[in-house]
Amino acid sequence: MAVPVRSELFAEVANLARRTIMCWQRGQEARRSELRAAARALPAASELLAIPRQRLDAAGSALPRCLRANTHAHFRRFAASSARLTLRVLHGQVAHARQGLTICGDRLTHSARSLLHRRRERFTGLEQRFKASKLANAQAQRTAIARARERVYRLSDRGTRAIDTLLERLDAQVTHRSQLLIALSYRGVLARGFALVRDHGGHPVHSAAAVGPHARLSVEFADGHVGVTADADRPAAPAVPTSPPRSAAREARRRRAAQSADQGNLF
Numbered sequence: 001m002a003v004p005v006r007s008e009l010f011a012e013v014a015n016l017a018r019r020t021i022m023c024w025q026r027g028q029e030a031r032r033s034e035l036r037a038a039a040r041a042l043p044a045a046s047e048l049l050a051i052p053r054q055r056l057d058a059a060g061s062a063l064p065r066c067l068r069a070n071t072h073a074h075f076r077r078f079a080a081s082s083a084r085l086t087l088r089v090l091h092g093q094v095a096h097a098r099q100g101l102t103i104c105g106d107r108l109t110h111s112a113r114s115l116l117h118r119r120r121e122r123f124t125g126l127e128q129r130f131k132a133s134k135l136a137n138a139q140a141q142r143t144a145i146a147r148a149r150e151r152v153y154r155l156s157d158r159g160t161r162a163i164d165t166l167l168e169r170l171d172a173q174v175t176h177r178s179q180l181l182i183a184l185s186y187r188g189v190l191a192r193g194f195a196l197v198r199d200h201g202g203h204p205v206h207s208a209a210a211v212g213p214h215a216r217l218s219v220e221f222a223d224g225h226v227g228v229t230a231d232a233d234r235p236a237a238p239a240v241p242t243s244p245p246r247s248a249a250r251e252a253r254r255r256r257a258a259q260s261a262d263q264g265n266l267f
Contacts, residue, residue: 187222190220190221190222191222195219195220195221196219196220197217197218197219197220198217198218198219198220199211199215199216199217199218200215200216200217200218202218205217211230212230213230213231214229214230215229215230216228216229217229217230
């Protein structure tokens, strides 16, 4: 069944190809016929060149007459020009040219003077404007300098007052701290009648038990130092009474309160 179907397809394709070729041939024949008809309607080459050939022949026949007429016209113009070229005419033309040159020179001088006068007036106006602007600028600069000077003076006064205030505060701090140092120094205690005992090495002696027999000691008073020697037969140190720690603490607080009341307020 497949073979007959394929043969039918091949036959149909061949038929369509033949019909296509016949259509193309008919189209070509139609175009060829149209081209032959158009070619028969076109004029011949001799007919196309006939009118330009006639124009060229007419121009060639008229050229000698035109040349003679042109030559005759130039000759007449030359004769007229040669008739006008006499010495009197030349002198007149030279005088006229000289007069025109003189007039042009006068006009040029007048225009130059007018231009210089306008430029001078313009420069004078610019000079006056420049002087006025210079004076205004100088006045503005003087005003700005005066304002800046006043500002500098104000800032200088403020800086001086600030420095004085700072120095006063620092002086007060130094005075306060010196008073505090004097209050906390042991020399105040010496001024109240006490003495500071040091051994031969310069170390403070805090108790009598720390002093050996015949030991060299240095006693510092409020007004100077005194060298002393410990006795060999010094009495024994008194026995320290035993008291409860709370009584000793209360006694110490009472003594500090009494000392602070004697010193007064340093602030």
